[in-house]
Amino acid sequence: MTTFTETRIKIPMFSPSRVWTIATGTMTQLVRMKTFYFLLVFAVLVAAIGNIDIKSASSVSQLETIKKVSFGTMDIFAWLYAIVATALLIPRDLEDRTLYTILSKPVRRIEYLIGKLLGVLVLIAASLALMFTLCLLMLAYKQSGFIADEIKMLQAAPNVTTAEIEEQVKLIQRQGVRPELAVAALASFLKSSVVAVMTILISTFASSSLFTIITSIFFFLIGHAHGMMTDFWLHKTEGNLIIRMLTKVFKLLIPDFQLFSFSEGIVIGAEVVPRVVWSMGFLTGGYLFVFLLISLMIFLYKEF
Amino acid sequence: MPSKLPNWLKIVLILAAFGLVRSPVENSLRRKMNTAGMLLPTPGHSAMAQMGQSALMGMLGGLRTLVATGYLLDSYRHFDNADWDANRKSLLLATYLEPTEESHWVDLVWHRGINAPAWLETRARLPEIEKRILYHEYTRDAIELGEAGLKNLPKSVEIRKQMAEVYREKIKDPCGTAKMYKEMLGLEGAPMYANRFYGYFLSECPGKEKEGYDHLVNLYWEGSHNHLPTLIKKILVLQEELDIPVPLWIREKDPDAQKQINRRIKKPKPLPGGIVIP
């Protein structure tokens, strides 16, 4: 016999529309919580960085410094935003009991988690795009200023050929706006995505937003020590079994955030290898999948 | 049958399995990125020991370029105060953090090899012996730092240019200068003059004069584009000094003599109205 209940209810295994509803809700929540105010702080900082004036340094050196500092600041803002914004989501929903009303609707817990993560990722991407635009505008402005000054100076000097002026202009341009810088911004996004999913994982068992933030920052910092651990602890303590074991456990369990810092090299002019960038994209996908799976394993059995 | 494994153990196992899968991938990616310069190598033990606590934390937090820039700005401050040892330390830390950043090495060689010795020359009160010792120390250090830079950036023209300047202007070592110009040959971005300069300074290097002369003569015979006054003058002087058989001499006039003649027969400027006073 078919009951009324069975005929009425059809709930898909996974509903992208519910995920998107939670993601857009998350975006609205974070925007209205004024978390985007940090972009104003960033704009002020970028303006301040643009005014760095090292009298004894050359134009090329000054432009390079401005570029490194502004892109470095962008990277910090992106991962810090990823931690803070993500940490405000699940623990806060739990503290405010909003989670009860959401999970008492026909919403699967995986949909809730993916929705939250998606919302944060979209916001990180949007904020990075804004910060990147700000950086480029400032860099382009400074670059044109430096080039004009250099041409004026060289034209006034004796025995300077047009070819030499062109060479100097090219040197400045090499430190200015280049298409590779977009890949540096992408690198910051990949890093922030892994940071966000790690924070989601921590928040599934954390008791508060503050605990989530502190723990995530802690893991983020030590996640940069992979290279150091390999170089010092593993190679220089070859005889010490315990340290070797601990190092391996550390490497297996904690994400290698240092690997995601490849924006640094690109910003200082390294050549971009597209295959490597693609591989980093797939690696990020791997982290997102596995960390989300573990988050679900915790969240699925969590009692509220 | 439901799994008997507790949830936390399953989680640790998944993390470990993921770690095992990603570890070789990450190692390979790290190598590729290090080769391409996309990823900066791990700073050495000595760099860590010299770094301040906050700088170290910053570096660990993925803020390497920012910390390096901090040290760079610090080095400029020390440059303004002519505190050469502090300037060296800051720049050296910047190179530890960004070993593939060419400008740090160039700055290091420049400050140590050019600015610091120049500053010494202006110190009237400093005893001569102390000046000499410090001068020697600074310039040798500049060359050693440059060589350390070349280990990280073997194809760097800029570091070699800066080292050549130190050899030429401060150490007054034509052999060392020639060596730097020779190393530049064939590197991307090497200046056109490197080949000529190699010959000029090699010809001044004791015991290598003939080798230098041969190099310059080869350049001369390469074509008229190399028939520059300095090159011609240098060959003319060398063919006499080295007793080169006359049939092998190049048949050129001394550019300096030509210059003097030109100066002597220089036409006077006509006065208004086209009047010329001889």
Next chain:
Amino acid sequence: MSEPAVEVKNLTKVFQTGSPGANVFKKGIAGSYVVAVDNLSFQVNSGEVYGLIGPNGSGKSTTMKVVLGLMSPTEGSAKVFGLDSGDIKARSEIGFLPENPYFYRHLSGEETLKFYGKLCGLKGKALNDRISELLEMVDLEGARKRRLAGYSKGMLQRIGLAQAIIQRPRLVILDEPTAGVDPVGSRQIRDLIIKLKEEGISVFLCSHLLEQVQEVCDHVGIIFKGRMRQEGTLEELVSIENRYSIVLEDASPALIKEIEKLVAKEKGASIAEQGNPKTTLERLFLKIAGRKESDA
């Protein structure tokens, strides 16, 4: 007979806790175990209002969370319209209003209902029409565009009730629906519960405010320290079988004397109480509030 809206059978829920509680029954290395609900059984019939009453910490909220699928039972079972409470299908039949609900304060009333409606699969015109219908029903049309941060407690409770029934569930679960709400708000909520019942929706509510429960519930269960102490229809639980009351209006003193004489004649019967009946403070408050509103 139709399927019961809620069927709880031998439900036991044990928590592991670091600190010892009132119902501690075992202590181990990992901490103490607390029995929050102990072998609890009851049933909410379709279309009725069931009130689970008991003091704070008696296990009401735990029972409710098990029915909602937010917790799983240690032993026993909880079913909603025949479906296991952990089954996601069961949740599309349930509307839930938690105690002191905190919805997203940055959303307006309309946006809140839209958010929950979309979670239930509603969209487009059907959703917009339903939102308007519900805002009218809970008397919040005027506050439609206002953010919840500016809502009073009673308004929050009413928008909470609206979100609970957005997908037209067959069962509504309310946790302390009138706690902390002023008498006017409390009255509105009780009226809404009665309205839900009239529409054939089953209501399962938990409360410690006995008088308010009394007014709307068909069935009541009294829970204390995780166990069901007494259960039955309201009539069964509150009537005093050997007493009977008649309230007279405009009766003369002579008539009252006559009645007293009649009672005295009957052997074993006596007048237990007499005098002018008292109104409740709540009724008085509502009367005054109602008068003020009409004056305004």
